[in-house]
Amino acid sequence: MKTKNFLLKEAVFPIKNGGSIAIGGTALRRHPMAALHEIIRQKKRDLVLFGTINAVDIDLLIAAGCVKEIYSSAVQFDNEISAYALEKAFSEGNIIFNQQPKKIITEQFRAGASSIDFIPLRKSEIMEGNKYIQKLVSPFNGEEYIALKSFQPDVAIIHAHKADQYGNVQFDANRSLEDDIDIFIAESAKHTIVTVEQIVSEAAIEDDPANTVLPASLVDAVVEIPYGAHPFSCDERYEKDSSHLEYYKKISKEPAELNKYIQDYILGSSSWYDYLNKIGMARLLSLSSRQEVSGNA
Amino acid sequence: MKTKNFLLKEAVFPIKNGGSIAIGGTALRRHPMAALHEIIRQKKRDLVLFGTINAVDIDLLIAAGCVKEIYSSAVQFDNEISAYALEKAFSEGNIIFNQQPKKIITEQFRAGASSIDFIPLRKSEIMEGNKYIQKLVSPFNGEEYIALKSFQPDVAIIHAHKADQYGNVQFDANRSLEDDIDIFIAESAKHTIVTVEQIVSEAAIEDDPANTVLPASLVDAVVEIPYGAHPFSCDERYEKDSSHLEYYKKISKEPAELNKYIQDYILGSSSWYDYLNKIGMARLLSLSSRQEVSGNA
Amino acid sequence: MKQSVNNVITADEMMVFAASQLFKDGDVALVGTGLPMIAAYAAKQTHAPNAVLVFESGIMDAKASHMASGVGDFPLVHGAVKTSSLFDSLSLLQKGTINLGFLGAAEIDAYGNINSTVIGDYQTPKVRLPGSGGANDIASMAERTVILVKHQKRKFVEKLNYLTTPGYIDGAGSREKYGLPGQGPEKVITDLGVFYFDAATKRMSIESLHPQVSLEKVIEETGFEFQHIPEEIPVTEMPKPELLQTIRDLDPDKIYINK
C-alpha cells in the first residue's frame, strides 16, 4: 500500500491561492495549528475558510493576510470577546464573514461528508440574507423546510492522535466528544490532510480497528506533528496552554505586536519543532501534567 | 431518576394493532427475538414493520398473523432463498412487501432519527412506483435528486448488550459493526424499547460513557433478556444457532409444521426462559464457546 | 485559593440561584459553561436530582463535583452516562428532546431578541461580537429558554444593532409566523432582577428585583420601557444558607462566579 506520510511542507503545498479549506477542531480543542503555521509560511492568499467554532486558528490566518472569506459560527477568545484580527479585518472590509449557527454548520459538513449537495432541516431560523440557506417544500407532505447547502471544500485539515503511514487515522479511546465533527470535516473535502501526534504501525491500527475514524481511502496525507494543536488542547494528551492563549489575546490587540508575533513564532521559525523550542519544554510538558506546575519548574 | 426497567409483557403492551414497528438487527445478528415472541403471544395484528435485512424475525411475525405490511431490503434465509412464510403470505396477497435497497433504508432510518421528514440522495435508482421516493430539485444548483421519506414508526425495538435501569444503553466495546443502524432505528421511533443481555448499575455505565449509544432520554423501556436474540447472534457474546436456523428453514416450508413450531416454542412458552429451556443449556452455552462442541456434550 | 465563607450574597450568586430555581425535576437541559452550568449543578444537587444536563460538546448527564473550564474539558466526562459529539447534542434540539436552554446576550430588546453579532452597522460595525454559536439553535428549538445577562443600559436596548437570535421577534404571534418550535424566552435573569414576558404583548416586564436594588436603578439601566411594573415590586427570593454554600462549593476557585 502506498505511503501517505509527508513532510508538513509537502502536505500543505497543494493548497492553492483562492482555494477553500475546512479547519478541524472546535472551540479550544484540536485545531491543526502546525499546518496553519505552514500555510502562513507558504504565504497562501485569498483562502476561503470553513470551521465550526474557531479562535486563534483563524485569527492568525487573517492577521497573516491569508484569508478572503470565512464560514464559521464564531471566531472568538471566549463567549464574549471576538478575536481581534478578525474584528479589525472585518471592520475594515477586508474579509467576508458568513456567520451561521453551529447546528447548521455541523449539518453542512455532514452533508458534504455524504457528498450530497444539500440537506433539509426543520425550520429553526430566520434565514433572510443567508446565501447558504434556501426554502424547500417537502415533496411528501408539502410542508416548508429549509435547505442547507453542503460544505465541500477543496482541502480539509484536521489534527488527530495517531495514524499509520497509509493514512488510517485513529483517535485515542476517549474519542467521543466533538470528534465526530472533525470526521465530517475530513470527509467533506476533496483532499484531506491529517496531522497526528504519532505515526504508529499498521499493526497497532489493526489491534483496535473500532477506534479508526478515517480509513486510508479517505485520507491524502498524514504528517506526524507532536503538540500539533498547541496552544489548543488535544484531549487527554495535553491541555490548552492558557498562558499562551492569554498572551496572544493581549498582543493581538495591537497590530504591530501581532505582526511581531507572526514574525517571531511563525515566519521566524524554520519548522514546528523550532516553534516548540520557543514555547519551551517545561511549558509543553506541564500541559500534560495533572498537577499544577509551580513557579519556574 | 425514573426507572424504565419493565417486564417484557409490560414493555410490549403499548404496541397497538395496526401500529408501525421498527425492528433492530441486521441479517443474522441481534434481532430482538424475545420481544417478537411476546408480540406474537399478545396477538398483535395488522402491524406495519420496518427493518434493514430481515430473516426469521419477520417471517415468524408473518406466520403468526401479526403483519399487514413490510418495509425491508430482504426477508431471507440466505442470499438466494426468501423466507417461506413471507413468500406464502405475499403470493396469497395477504401482505404488502415494500422492498427497497439497503442504502435507501439506512438513510430513511437516519432521517427519522434526526426527526426530519425526508432526505435527499444522489440519484441512484430507477424509482418508478416507489411511494417512499420522490423527485426533488436542488434549490441551489437546480439539479435533480431523489427525496426519501423518512421512517418514523410508532415503536422501535432493538436488542443490545447492556443498559442501566434508567435506559442508558451500551454495546460491548466491539460495537462498531452494523450497530449504528440499530441506533438510528431506535432513535427513529416515538417509543423505544430496548432488550438487553444484562441490566447493569449506573456506575458501570458511568465507567465507560463513550460506549453509551442511547441516553436514557431517548429510551422508554429496558428489559433484561439473556440470549434475547436467539437464534441470531449477539456479537461476541454468542454466535447464531445455525442448527436451529436450519431447523426453522426446514419446518417453515410446511405451514402445518410452522404452526406447530409457533405453538410449541412461542404460544406454548410462558416466558422467554421457558423457550430457552426448550432450546437447552448445552446448546445455548455452546454458542458462546470458541471450541467446537462435540456430540452430546 | 478558597476564601472564607462570606454571608453577603454577590450578584453572580443571586443570578445562579435564580436560574437554578427555574429547573424542574426531569428537565433535559442544554447547558453552556459559566453561570448556567453552576445553576444546573446546584439544581441537580437540590430540588431537581433527575434533571439531565446535556453539554454542547456531547456530554450527557455529567455529575462532576468541580467545575471544568470549558465545554470540551474532560473533567466533565467523569460521572457522565454518555459522551458523544457536538453534532449529537445539537441534534437533540432538532428532535425536541431538550426542553430547557440558557442564553447570554450582548444586546437584548424588549421582546427578548438577542444580538451577538455586531454593535453598529452590520457592514461597517463598531464592534464585532463573537457571534451566535449555538444560541440561535437553542432559542429556536428548545421548549423553554432563560436569558442570563448583566443589566446595563448599553445591553438593554430599544432597537438591536442586529437580530442574531430570536426571542418573540415583533411580539405575540411572531414566533408562530416564522415557524419556530420553541416557546420563546421564559425569563430574563440579571444582576438586578428577574423579568418575564407579558402574555399579550410579549414585551419584558418586571417580576422581582434583587435585595437592595431600586426600581430607579433598573429603569436607568434599561433602554426600553417595561410592559408591566408591579405596583408593589416583589423582592427576589434569597437562597437558604446551605444552598448558597452549595453554589460556592461548586466553584471554589471562582472560575465562573465572583471572579
Next chain:
Amino acid sequence: MKQSVNNVITADEMMVFAASQLFKDGDVALVGTGLPMIAAYAAKQTHAPNAVLVFESGIMDAKASHMASGVGDFPLVHGAVKTSSLFDSLSLLQKGTINLGFLGAAEIDAYGNINSTVIGDYQTPKVRLPGSGGANDIASMAERTVILVKHQKRKFVEKLNYLTTPGYIDGAGSREKYGLPGQGPEKVITDLGVFYFDAATKRMSIESLHPQVSLEKVIEETGFEFQHIPEEIPVTEMPKPELLQTIRDLDPDKIYINK
C-alpha cells in the same frame, strides 16, 4: 474436514479465479460473502496486494486468513484497519470511493439487468426472491461491477420477470438517461465462461469459455442471443497450480466453494 488436493479444477474455482483476475492493484472493492470474497482474498494475496476490501457490514481492509460464514461475523475483524457500520460502508458508494462491486443474479438479461425480486408477475408471483439487498446500490453507484451467476437457461432470459437492479437497461445511453453514476457491468462470469458487453449495443457477448465447455452448451443454457460470438472462441485462462492452491486454502472447509 480437508480433502486431499485434487488437480481437476471445479466450476466454482474457475469462477473465483476469473473474478480474482478482474481486481486491479489499488481497487477499493465492496465485497459480499461467498465467491466474490474468496476471489478478493485471492487477488489480494497475489497480484493486487494493495486492493482495499470493504465489507458491507463496515469492516475495512480485512486480512482474515480463513473464511467467515457471514458478512457480520467477527473473524473478519481481525486484521481490519477499520470497523464501522453498514451505513458507513454504503455511504462509500454514494461518495464514489468504491470502484469495484460484485453482484449475483436470479435472472439476468442480455443488457446485464438483474431480477432478484420475483419470478412470475409482480403482484401474483410464482416465486418470491430475497430481494435487492445492497445490489441496486452497488449496480447504480460503483464505477465497475462484475456479475457472478450460474449459467442456466432459466436464469439467462430474454425478458426479466422484474428489473430489480439496473445493468445497461435498454442499451447504450440508458444509464446516462437515468443518471446512474457507475459505468455498468464490466463482465459476467459463469460456470461456463466469461462474457462482456458490446460497446455499441451494450448487449452481452462471449469473451471466453472455460475448458471443456462447448459453444452449443452455452447457447443451450442462454435464453437470448449474444451480440457477438468470436469466430475462434478463446478458452478462459487457467490458474497456475499455486494460485489454485491459494484459492483452496482460503476455504478449506468448503463453506463457499465446492460445497
